[in-house]
Amino acid sequence: MPYSTSTSRNRRCLVRLVPALFLLANILPAKAQELRRYGAHITLPGGKGISGICIIRTDKDGGAMSLFNEFGIKAFDAVYSAGKDKVELRNVIKPLNRRRARKIIAKDMKCLFAPGKKTPKSRTIRHRDDGTLVLSNKRFKITYHLTPLKDVVE
Amino acid sequence: MKYLFLITAIWSVLSAAAQKPASAGESKKMIEQVCAAAGKMQTLQCDFRQEKRLSLLETNMVSTGKMYYKGGKALKWEYVSPYAYTFLLNGDKVMLGSQGKTDVIQVNSSKTFKQIARIMMHSITGKCLSDTEDFHVTMLVEGNEWVAELIPRQKELAQLFTRIRLHIDPKSQTATEVELTEKSGDLTRITMTNIKKNTPLDDALFHID
Incomplete structure (x- = not known):
């Protein structure tokens, strides 16, 4: 029994x-797997800049992001591999599509994919009260403003 | 999945077959009509639905909003769903707004930004059909609408996109849909509805501090 x-x-x-x-x-x-949406604007040296929508997807293996303007024209894609701890840029538009610029941006983007890790040299990340994330690359005078785009409650 | 691919392939073949290239004479006449209508356009406002394929992220972004255009230099692109976000271009200034917060950027030193802004405005108004230095234009007749296929001539533009397709209403000679194909193959489709041409738009709508 x-x-x-x-x-x-x-x-x-x-x-x-x-x-x-x-x-x-x-x-x-x-x-x-997490998908985050931001209103983005990047200020570059010489008063140049890019604005648009930034979509970031993260998962346990790394992540990917796309930055495109309001009309849908892509500025660049980025793929992060957590294993290699490296960001690779793809489909980069002309003013940014230079070897040195790609290298700098790839390093900057690593801060977004791996926020828990130590911020690379000469870069700072600030979180504003409204949720905006400001990533500054002081050495190359590049600032990334990412404002979360929250769903509109109807 | 296999069937979905097959259906898509059949649909693409059928769609291509439904398109009829306009003759050289027809094409010239169509372009002249669209350009004449664009030349007379002082203001434009509409609702839009934007669908963007992001193959890298394996997702489709769908958003809706309102668009306002005035006098060849001011454009307001206002997303209302799923998020509230505003892009306002007026002359050399751009204002970005979300969650009650705004940022103003000067764009006079950015050649690419200016180029993109010009293409945005010229596509929605139809003025790009006269940009013969920038694009090779082919006119097609697709059912009850005209389709203008624009292939960039310049290397700089070809880096931004490989093709723009403008769907045009022959009655009003205005664009009702803009399809933009990127080098990567990703497609953005902007469908415009409730189009109002030359209705008064207050300058305050485009004001940037």
Whole structure:
């Protein structure tokens, strides 16, 4: 009898556990992947600048981002590999598509993907009260303003 | 997934077959009509729906909003959903606004920014059909609408996008849809509705401090 009781208890446990595990398997990837939206403007030396929308996706393996203007024209894509701790820029528009500029921006973008890590030299990150993130590269005089775009409540 | 690809492929073939290239004479006439209408355009306002494919992020961004244009130098691009965000261009100044906060940027020293702003305004008004130095224009007839296919001639523009397709209403000779294809293959589609031409727009709408 005790044996059979224990078996039925185990069965009941299994019956509850299997759907729970199934649910978790479906929920976890969604939670592990995060999509953030920002209104962005980047000020560059010489009074130049870029404005637009910035979308950042992060997950356990790294992340990716796209910066495009209000009309949909892309400034650049960036892919972050957590394993290599490196950012690779893709589809970069002309004024930024120079080897040195790409290298600097890639390093700057690393701060956005890995905020917990130590900020690289000559870079600072400030969080304003309104949620705006200001990333400054003092050496090359580049400032990135990223204001979170929150869903409008209807 | 396999079937979805097949359906998309069949749809693309059918769509291409439905397009009829306009003859040289027709094409010239169509361009003249659109450019004449664009030349008379003082103001333009409409609702827009913007759909952007971001293949890297494996997502489609869909947003809606209102657009206001005045006198060839002022453009207000106001997103109302899913987020509130405003891009306002007036002369050499740009104002970005979200969550009640605004930032003003001077764009007079940025050649690329100016170029992009010009393309934005010329696409929505149809003026880009006369930019023969910038684009190679092909006119098509697609059902009840005209389609202008613009391929950039200059290297600088070709780096920003590979093709712009303007869907034009033959009755009003105004653009109703703008499709922009990037080098990466990602597509942005802006559909304009409730279009009002030459209705008075207050200068205060475009004011930047």
